[in-house]
Amino acid sequence: MDDSVSTDPIIQLSGISYSYPGESPVLKDLSFALHKGERIGLLAPNGSGKTTLFHVIMGLLAVSEGNIQIFGRNIESEKDFVWVRRKIGLLFQDADDQLFSPTVLDDVAFGPLNMGKSKKEALFISRKVLSFLGLSSFEERITFKLSGGEKKLVSLATILSMEPEVLLLDEPLNGLDNKTRIKLIGVLNSIDVSCVVISHDIDFLLDCTDTIYTLRDGGIEKDTTVYVHSHDHAHMLGHVPHQHE
Ligand SMILES: Nc1ncnc2c1ncn2[C@@H]1O[C@H](COP(=O)(O)OP(=O)(O)OP(=O)(O)O)[C@@H](O)[C@H]1O
Ligand SMILES: [Mg+2]
Incomplete structure (x- = not known):
């Protein structure tokens, strides 16, 4: 595989089919x-193939037809996909598919260690990422005992510690409360990565x-039905003058 990379486009799928x-x-x-630099949202019905699409890009599922190019390289073999997984960070829809180490710090440091960083470097990067996400106090927490929303944020930390150039986020909002949702939006808007984000929101x-x-009949297309609009909303104490963050 040639080591030179072209930057444009980062991900190119041509005539992909998967069953x-x-x-x-x-x-x-x-x-x-x-x-x-592109940030694409993917909003499509349950079962339409969003997660499948991400798994195809990462080589977790092998396509029967079509061509995958990442940073200008043809991606075919498992060895190619190992390279892809260093460039692209996938946030799994289910955080339990992402986390496997005993403690949060172990899990966040796993990626950089696996990429050949020294233990000192891996811990430095991991602590930096946890601090960036406001999770410094989580370092020694037992991963499997975290709440659903906490697992989702720690999963994001395990990806960011690998310093990916592209993020594929599969329903990152799942299980997050409103304050954490606002934090996540701030985090995503403050990092310089290209991304595809799956959400129903x-x-x-x-x-x-x-x-x-959106995905329709197995293909992907721009969603022309999306438009910004105002709407009534309801919540407790809504009659008291208030502001939304
Ligand atoms: N391991 C599997 N074996 C067989 N069929 C599967 C498997 N995983 C997913 N499917 C089917 O493939 C289709 C697409 O699933 P996928 O998980 O990609 O949908 P999705 O768009 O991510 O849905 P959701 O919004 O519910 O997460 C669904 O009909 C699903 O039942
Ligand atoms: Mg899905």
Whole structure:
């Protein structure tokens, strides 16, 4: 594999098809490109293939047809995908698929150690990322005892510690309370990465991505039905004058 990389587009999928064994195709002749600096939101119904698409990009599922190029390289073998996984950070839909080490610090340091950093460097990066996410006090917490929302944030830390150039975030809001949601939007908007974000929450996607795509009949297309609008909302003490953050 040539070591030179082209920067544009970062991810290019051409004519991708994928079927789970014995099932009809989930992705059908799908083509998609993510360019440097782009932030794409992906909003599509349950079961439409969003998670499948991310797993195909990361090589966790092997396509039956089509071509994958990442940073201009043709990606075919498992060795190619090992390289991809150093460049692209995938936040799994289910945090339990992401976390496996006994403590939070071990989990966050695993990626950098695996990429060849020294223990000292890995711990330095991990502490920096945990601090950036406001999770410094979590270092020694037992990973499997964290709450769902805490696991989601720690999962994000395990990805950011690998200093990826691209983020694929599969429902990052899952389990997050409103304050943490606002924090996550701040974090995403303050880091300089290209990303694709899956969410069913259109307001969240409008806050942290530039373009919204949808999946339809196994293909991907720009969602032209999305438009910004105001709406009535309800919550406790709504009759008292207040401001939304
Ligand atoms: N391991 C599997 N074996 C067989 N079918 C699967 C498997 N995983 C997913 N599917 C099917 O593939 C389709 C797409 O699933 P996928 O998880 O990609 O959807 P999604 O768009 O991410 O949905 P959600 O919004 O619920 O997360 C669904 O019909 C699902 O039932
Ligand atoms: Mg999914």
